[in-house]
Amino acid sequence: MAESKKLSLIAFSGDFDKAIAAFTMASGAAAVNYQVNIFFTFWGLNILKKKKRRGTQGNGALAKAFNYLAGGPENLPMTRLNLLGAAPRMMTRLTRKRNVATLKELFEASKALGVNFYACEMSMNILGLKLDDFIPEVKDVIGVPKFLDISSGGETLFI
Amino acid sequence: MATKFLDITADSCPMTFVKAKLQLETLGDGQSLEILLKGEEPLENVPRSAIESGYRVDSIADNGDGSHTLVISKS
Numbered sequence: 358m359a360e361s362k363k364l365s366l367i368a369f370s371g372d373f374d375k376a377i378a379a380f381t382m383a384s385g386a387a388a389v390n391y392q393v394n395i396f397f398t399f400w401g402l403n404i405l406k407k408k409k410r411r412g413t414q415g416n417g418a419l420a421k422a423f424n425y426l427a428g429g430p431e432n433l434p435m436t437r438l439n440l441l442g443a444a445p446r447m448m449t450r451l452t453r454k455r456n457v458a459t460l461k462e463l464f465e466a467s468k469a470l471g472v473n474f475y476a477c478e479m480s481m482n483i484l485g486l487k488l489d490d491f492i493p494e495v496k497d498v499i500g501v502p503k504f505l506d507i508s509s510g511g512e513t514l515f516i
Numbered sequence: 517m518a519t520k521f522l523d524i525t526a527d528s529c530p531m532t533f534v535k536a537k538l539q540l541e542t543l544g545d546g547q548s549l550e551i552l553l554k555g556e557e558p559l560e561n562v563p564r565s566a567i568e569s570g571y572r573v574d575s576i577a578d579n580g581d582g583s584h585t586l587v588i589s590k591s
Binding site: 381384385387388389390456457458462463466469470 | 526527528529530531533534536537538561564565568569
């Protein structure tokens, strides 16, 4: 295996369609032997939440309100044409009908292929989130210098 | 030699590569995986990434209907 093949993604967006893009790139690259790292920051952290729908994680009323309104991985909105939250379900039905992988399948494939998930320390502090609020596959809580070390020598994309 | 079978003709990118990779990882020494696939991209990239991962591509057969059958072994 070529050790130099590396893809690092910065998953800033907690949008459904952008999450599909991120996990399509991640699973596809991991499947062809890239080392893949995803640094989840800001709204991207919603994708990692253990609680699948709305929850009141965080410390303090404001953090709880933000986390409740942002929701979890099953509340991700579409960037456009969200249709009051109905569009992600419609898109999932359409992708299944067309034999294209759903977000859940891409996410599971990324985990199965050993994609490294990292959570952003600063965003966790702002939103009052703890490592325990996330799925166990989160490898570490890191900051910018550590992410730069990890992503060094490969391609980096901001989504 | 035990042979496993995987049909990815109905799948599209990236699941073609994902399914192939995950199935290849289940092979024991001396086992083979027969993959039925359709399209240029998996035809080019599935064998290439398998070779990169240390597997051996034993054969690539054109089925004449737009699909190909690959046999990949773990040496």
